[in-house]
Amino acid sequence: MPVGFNADEMQKVDEVVEKRRRIKQGERLFSSGDAFTSLYAIRTGFFKTCVASEDGREQVTGFQMAGEIIGMDGIVADHHNCNAVALEDAEVCVMPFASVEELSRELPVLQRHVHKIMSREIVRENSVMMLLGNMRAEERLAAFLLNLVQRLHARGLSQSELVLRMTREEIGSYLGLKLETVSRTFSKFSDDGIIEVKQRYVKIIDADALKKIFNSQIAY
Amino acid sequence: MPVGFNADEMQKVDEVVEKRRRIKQGERLFSSGDAFTSLYAIRTGFFKTCVASEDGREQVTGFQMAGEIIGMDGIVADHHNCNAVALEDAEVCVMPFASVEELSRELPVLQRHVHKIMSREIVRENSVMMLLGNMRAEERLAAFLLNLVQRLHARGLSQSELVLRMTREEIGSYLGLKLETVSRTFSKFSDDGIIEVKQRYVKIIDADALKKIFNSQIAY
DNA sequence: CGAGTTCTTGACAGTGATCAAGCGACGTGG
DNA sequence: CCACGTCGCTTGATCACTGTCAAGAACTCG
Numbered sequence: 001m002p003v004g005f006n007a008d009e010m011q012k013v014d015e016v017v018e019k020r021r022r023i024k025q026g027e028r029l030f031s032s033g034d035a036f037t038s039l040y041a042i043r044t045g046f047f048k049t050c051v052a053s054e055d056g057r058e059q060v061t062g063f064q065m066a067g068e069i070i071g072m073d074g075i076v077a078d079h080h081n082c083n084a085v086a087l088e089d090a091e092v093c094v095m096p097f098a099s100v101e102e103l104s105r106e107l108p109v110l111q112r113h114v115h116k117i118m119s120r121e122i123v124r125e126n127s128v129m130m131l132l133g134n135m136r137a138e139e140r141l142a143a144f145l146l147n148l149v150q151r152l153h154a155r156g157l158s159q160s161e162l163v164l165r166m167t168r169e170e171i172g173s174y175l176g177l178k179l180e181t182v183s184r185t186f187s188k189f190s191d192d193g194i195i196e197v198k199q200r201y202v203k204i205i206d207a208d209a210l211k212k213i214f215n216s217q218i219a220y
Numbered sequence: 221m222p223v224g225f226n227a228d229e230m231q232k233v234d235e236v237v238e239k240r241r242r243i244k245q246g247e248r249l250f251s252s253g254d255a256f257t258s259l260y261a262i263r264t265g266f267f268k269t270c271v272a273s274e275d276g277r278e279q280v281t282g283f284q285m286a287g288e289i290i291g292m293d294g295i296v297a298d299h300h301n302c303n304a305v306a307l308e309d310a311e312v313c314v315m316p317f318a319s320v321e322e323l324s325r326e327l328p329v330l331q332r333h334v335h336k337i338m339s340r341e342i343v344r345e346n347s348v349m350m351l352l353g354n355m356r357a358e359e360r361l362a363a364f365l366l367n368l369v370q371r372l373h374a375r376g377l378s379q380s381e382l383v384l385r386m387t388r389e390e391i392g393s394y395l396g397l398k399l400e401t402v403s404r405t406f407s408k409f410s411d412d413g414i415i416e417v418k419q420r421y422v423k424i425i426d427a428d429a430l431k432k433i434f435n436s437q438i439a440y
Numbered sequence: 441c442g443a444g445t446t447c448t449t450g451a452c453a454g455t456g457a458t459c460a461a462g463c464g465a466c467g468t469g470g
Numbered sequence: 471c472c473a474c475g476t477c478g479c480t481t482g483a484t485c486a487c488t489g490t491c492a493a494g495a496a497c498t499c500g
Contacts, residue, residue, distance in 0.1 A: 051346050051347070051349075051350055053350060053354065054435055055435070055436070057354050059346075059349055059350040059353045059354050061346045061349050072338075072339055072342055073339060073342055073343050073346065074339070075335050075336055075338075075339035076336045076337075076339035076340040076342075076343055077343075081343045081346065082346060101328065101331055101332065101335070104325075104331075105324075105325045105326075105328065105331065106325075108321065108325065111321055111324075111325065112321065114335075115295050115321070115334075115338070116295055116296045117296075118292075118295075118335070118338040118339070118342065119292055119293060119294070119295035119296035119338070120296040121342050122292055122293055122296075122338065122341050122342060122345065123293050123296055123297075123301045125342065125345035125346070125348075125349065126271050126279075126281045126293065126301065126302060126345070127271070128345075128349055129271075129279055129281050129345065129348055129349065129352060130271055130273060130279040132349060132352035132353055132396060133279045133352055133393065133394075133395075133396035134273065134277050134279050134396070136455075136456090137455075137456065167477095167478065167479090168478075168479065168480095169478085173353065174353075175353075176352060176353035176354070177456075177457090178456075178457055178458080179478090179479080180456085180457075180458085180479095180480080180481085181455090181456055181457075183478095183479060183480055183481080184456090184480080184481080186479095186480090187480070187481080199464085199465070199478085199479070215274055215275070216275070356487075356488090357487075357488070387445090387446065387447090388446075388447065388448095389446085397488075397489090398488075398489055398490080399446090399447080400447095400448085400449085400488085400489075400490085400491095401487090401488055401489075402447095403446095403447060403448055403449080404448080404449080404488090406447095406448095407448070407449080419446080419447070419496080419497070420446095
């Protein structure tokens with residue numbers, strides 16, 4: 001939640017956060033086709049969102065962590081358009097969207113905040129399109145790791161060590177790669193002394209090298 | 221603009237549309253880094269939006285036509301994050317975002333409409349991610365053509381004939397392919413009797429075949 | 441009409457996919 | 471606490487899709 005509220009306003013905002021909901025690892029917060037009622041603010045835990053094609057193929061569209069908002073895909077058609085799966089036990093705040101809209105008519109600061117959150121998602125997806133359309137495997141994985149540690153660091157965690165909450169296959173789906181390619185690229189980074197990898201644990205040894213790989217952005 | 225307004229409300233909405241602006245082919249409506257002030261409703265013409273990486277590589281993030289809204293990328297950081305280039309002479313309605321927000325606090329129908337437009341963009345980008353991450357060249361181009369004629373048909377144009385406003389290179393950038401691959405895939409569709417192509421002119425002969433190609437969605 | 445841009449097509453190459461096998465980690469139940 | 475089964479990860483060999491390079495054709499616009 002944004003700053004810029006007085007005590008009275010803050011209370012109203014708090015009231016919108018109707019209740020909390022716990023989701024166990026592997027369970028869904030919502031599924032494609034579900035009626036859209038609420039946005040969700042992640043309090044704890046880690047999610048992936050994914051869309052599925054008719055033949056069951058899956059595209060991970062994002063990974064979300066504490067403090068991030070999910071569910072905005074549902075606004076346009078009053079039903080959700082993707083699945084949100086907890087990658088570890090999680091707790092979310094349920095924010096009924098009707099209440100969010102009502103209150104944001106009263107509080108311009110909240111209104112602007114809602115708009116910014118949606119705009120941020122649009123911009124994020126733009127950069128994923130750049131990643132999927134223009135970058136090669138090493139660049140994609142470097143970008144992915146840098147983005148992840150940056151977000152974790154912003155939450156007070158290490159900027160060099162992380163524990164992946166998703167499988168190689170899920171990383172691959174997000175990055176438009178097969179799991180074998182993800183694994184191989186991890187191994188190559190490890191061989192090059194850029195990172196240490198042991199299963200889900202990753203330590204970034206040479207962040208500059210990663211940034212260099214990411215910035216090169218050579219066409220496929 | 222949505223339905224559901226009375227005359228008085230409609231007038232207020234009209235007043236938000238401050239003025240119009242003409243953009244010649246090849247010129248930019250806005251550029252990455254420009255201060256964000258307004259959303260733009262396309263009245264006539266055709267745009268592409270694209271982001272550029274540091275080394276100048278370009279990713280087309282979308283093609284927009286009459287009736288669609290662009291500029292929402294700018295809300296989050298108060299400056300635009302992509303370039304909007306007119307692919308033919310165009311005219312847009314300038315909608316100062318502060319006014320849009322002000323009025324949508326008064327008119328819940330407008331507020332909901334704004335939210336839906338942003339959500340629609342998020343959902344659209346999700347399906348582009350599916351396209352870029354999971355589909356092969358033929359599937360991508362089939363999806364592209366079907367999407368384009370569907371949108372043109374919704375505007376009263378033919379559902380089988382269209383004139384592309386963008387180059388092979390721009391199509392390729394959008395679809396994560398090189399221009400030669402786009403050209404070859406057009407030729408293949410033509411050889412298979414699915415479409416007729418002559419430069420920018422495309423006629424869809426067998427829409428079902430295109431849909432079949434699109435639906436197969438075999439992994440790369 | 442001519443210069444430049446866009447498009448097509450061919451030959452070849454490379455990145456990442458596919459197929460396959462084995463290893464390692466983790467969790468459950470005996 | 472350990473055996474075992476499952477799931478996820480790694481690595482190798484091979485292949486195919488699409489990229490790259492190149493040349494020429496077609497079209498557009500001044």
